[in-house]
Amino acid sequence: MSEILITRFSALGDLVTLEPMLRALRTFHRDDTITFLTSGIGEALYGERFERCLAYPQRSSGRWRQAGELKRQLEALTPAGRFERVYDIQASTLSLLTALRLRKGRLVNQSTRLSEKLMGRKARGLTTPELLRAAGFPEERIDAYWSQPASRTIALPVPEAEAARFEEQFAARARPVAVIAPGASERWSSKQWGEARFAELAVRLDAAGYTVAVIGSQWEQAAAAQIVERLPEALDFTARTGIRELVGLLSRASLFVGNDSGPAHLAAGVALPTVTLFGPTGEMHCAGRLPYRGEHACLTPHDIPCHPCYKPVCPTERECLASIPVDEVLATALAIARPSPPPLR
Structure with a gap:
């Protein structure tokens, strides 16, 4: 040894x-x-x-x-x-x-x-x-x-105790869970699709039969508050989960929607279907182009010549991400969502 x-x-x-x-x-x-x-x-x-x-x-x-x-x-x-x-x-x-x-x-x-x-x-x-x-x-x-x-193939280890806890919590809702991650890293404000759009998406996912769970760090608490204001039934986990808990949560969900950020990779790492929104960064970073399990979609700007710019701060009010409509995100998400997560061992 x-x-x-x-x-x-x-x-x-x-x-x-x-x-x-x-x-x-x-x-x-x-x-x-x-x-x-x-x-x-x-x-x-x-x-x-x-x-x-x-x-x-x-x-x-x-x-x-x-x-x-x-x-x-x-x-x-x-x-x-x-x-x-x-x-x-x-x-x-x-x-x-x-x-x-x-x-x-x-x-x-x-x-x-x-x-x-x-x-x-x-x-x-x-x-x-x-x-x-x-x-x-x-x-x-x-x-x-x-x-x-x-x-x-990328296959993150799932902490079973944390996954079991979230499975029990989600089972009480008796609906599949759609996870929304409205933020990005603190220094990449240019990656954010916008709180209002995520809030509208949350309302429409709820109408489609999903329980909406919002995740993120303390930097996303304001965005989560705006989503919960529009949809009081949403579960707000921002600044309430460490990495292990977040992996367990994602493993028990049916869908992930978020900006190009770390949580999108965590979700893909446990084979959760993901819809990732790309603005300043190129879609070569999309989970669908990496050896993840499951279905993954990347949505990119429409007719925005400066995409991708790789600028952490956008000089044009994020017009690239604004060009991606809620209708497109919702339709893509519903098309790849899984009915339920795989059973725990």
């Missing part, structure tokens, strides 16, 4: 889409002890998959000092103070400095061109088979594993 370290701090969407790679590393190191160095989000998503999780709050300065702190904490976790293999799938300055200072055997870095990555330039990351080859696993074993479609 060997000590293995995997490092990946952020971000939410990336942590979700890396699920097949993390599952592959778990499979290929089935008999080893794995420590996962990550963020609080990563711990919430994958804490039960690995023997140890170290959630480290990164700071914007003092990378050398932080690397020293991590070295001490990580080596204290292992009986011999050493890792046989270190997988750096963050490929950042902090993760590299930490890996270089650790007592270790082989270091496997996901970045194909680390020098460019450290200078802030985009660098292609190794695919899962490439990462496993770099780690020294036999080619035939890698091919046999990766040839299975399930190995390449």
Whole structure:
């Protein structure tokens, strides 16, 4: 049995889409002890998959000092103070400095061109088979594993206790649940379709026979209040769920509608049908173009020449998203919604 370290701090969407790679590393190191160095989000998503999780709050300065702190904490976790293999799938300055200072055997870095990555330039990351080859696993074993479609599909682990709690709560409504996520990250105001449109959508989903549940952080509480004002029967979960609870909630719903944001990837990660609205960003980020299970639709602006602009703040009052009508969102959502979630184990 060997000590293995995997490092990946952020971000939410990336942590979700890396699920097949993390599952592959778990499979290929089935008999080893794995420590996962990550963020609080990563711990919430994958804490039960690995023997140890170290959630480290990164700071914007003092990378050398932080690397020293991590070295001490990580080596204290292992009986011999050493890792046989270190997988750096963050490929950042902090993760590299930490890996270089650790007592270790082989270091496997996901970045194909680390020098460019450290200078802030985009660098292609190794695919899962490439990462496993770099780690020294036999080619035939890698091919046999990766040839299975399930190995390449994103399938987030669902926390059963949280899922069971929401299943019981939703069962009392005796209607399928449609989840609405009206926000985006705090710095991406340009991604927001708008509270009034989401409120109108909620009313019409209710009329179509759905219980509407609103999710988000504290930044979405004002938007949720506007939705609940239009539809008092809606369930407001904004700022009331952590990542584990949110995954459990989404796994028990029938439909998700939201902006291009992390919750859309969480929903797709548990095979919940999703409708994602794209304004400043391109539809190549849509769940339907990634190896998720279930049905996923992306709706894009109509005849807006500046789309996609990738600007966090829109100079034109989000005319791109305003061009997507409620009628289109509703029709798309009703077409792909599932009647009910799959049974819990």
